[in-house]
Amino acid sequence: MQGTLAKLGLRHPLIVAPMAGGPSSPALVAASSSAGALGSIGAAYSSPAAIEEFTQNVRARTDRPFAINLFIQHPQPEVDAATLERAISETAKYRAELGLPVPEFAAPYEEDFDRQFEAVLRARPAVLSFVFGVLSTEYMRAARKAGMLIIGTATTPEEALALEESGVDAITLQGYEAGGHRGIFDPSAEDSEIGIEDLLARSLKKAKVPLIAAGGIMTGSDIRSILARGASAVQMGTAFLATSEAGTSAPYRAALAGVERKTRTTRAFSGRFARGVENRFMNEVDAGAVMPFPAQNKFTRDIRAASTAKGSPDFLSLWSGTGSGELWRGPASDLIARLFPA
Ligand SMILES: Cc1cc2nc3c(=O)[nH]c(=O)nc-3n(C[C@H](O)[C@H](O)[C@H](O)COP(=O)(O)O)c2cc1C
Structure with missing residues (x-):
């Protein structure tokens, strides 16, 4: 891990993606962090009380750092x-x-963002991550004062630059391959559809903060290849959807089965x-x-x-992202060990 991300003391340059709506269970977040990655709580749809309970549940299972992730609110x-x-x-x-x-x-x-943000400040995770835009100066200051590392999400080099100018510590670059919501700032804009390799190459020319690559990364060799292209870390969601700790429902798991999706x-x-x-x-x-x-x-x-x-x-x-191959169905710690062989 490079730059500010090194402060987290992770054993592996891996963020297990926040996956709001079920898959990010407390067990998955804690198992990911305990195995040397950064687990992430997907709190976008959670009430302040649920954020508090979830965080306590994670802390009861691990003393390693983790992230809490929110969706930035736009005018309704x-x-x-x-x-x-x-x-x-x-x-x-x-x-x-x-x-x-x-x-x-x-x-x-949706849940009131201000109340969610207050709950995150009280929970004091090591990392606050977010999608859908730039956090206001006031919130950036409050998160910083609470000692959190701040990670925003970009789908274009221009969004990455705006995040860097807002003062984030690192940026997750979300390639078009990525599963789940596209982090596009403007909810009514068309998708620029930039794949992760291109997005990384173009963003490296604009941003100086560490860049975390996301989208279609499924294997150890995918990780090594994108790190070699200049990413400081990777963020993976789909690969963890079928792990034993994930909260992914039975029909969802069934739809993910097989090599091609x-x-x-x-x-x-x-x-x-x-x-x-x-x-x-x-x-x-x-x-x-x-x-x-x-x-x-x-x-x-x-x-x-x-x-x-x-x-x-x-x-x-x-x-689900575009990544192919059978999804790992055992413990997340075994998947992480396979991704980073000693
Ligand atoms: C089921 C699912 C839920 C997701 N929910 C969130 C979320 O709540 N917040 C967020 O920032 N990203 C979310 N993402 C996107 C991930 O952060 C990441 O960009 C994506 O998983 C990377 O691509 P991959 O799925 O191909 O690994 C989600 C992805 C999946 C698959």
């Missing part, structure tokens, strides 16, 4: 009655199939681009009937939960 979108009507009628057949009532739907569409990006689940395994919901929902993030995310939550409860992958967000 206006959802007019006609748009909501369209979204309701577009999804009516799925709710009927799953035996769900038409939802009561109103703002707020056909993935693409979609706005259908949350209103923001995210990469996942193709399924019925992704293929059928008309893009014109999708509300902006995070309204769509809240609107589809009951459908996703019912799909999981039924054991069906049809209406689930099956976030």
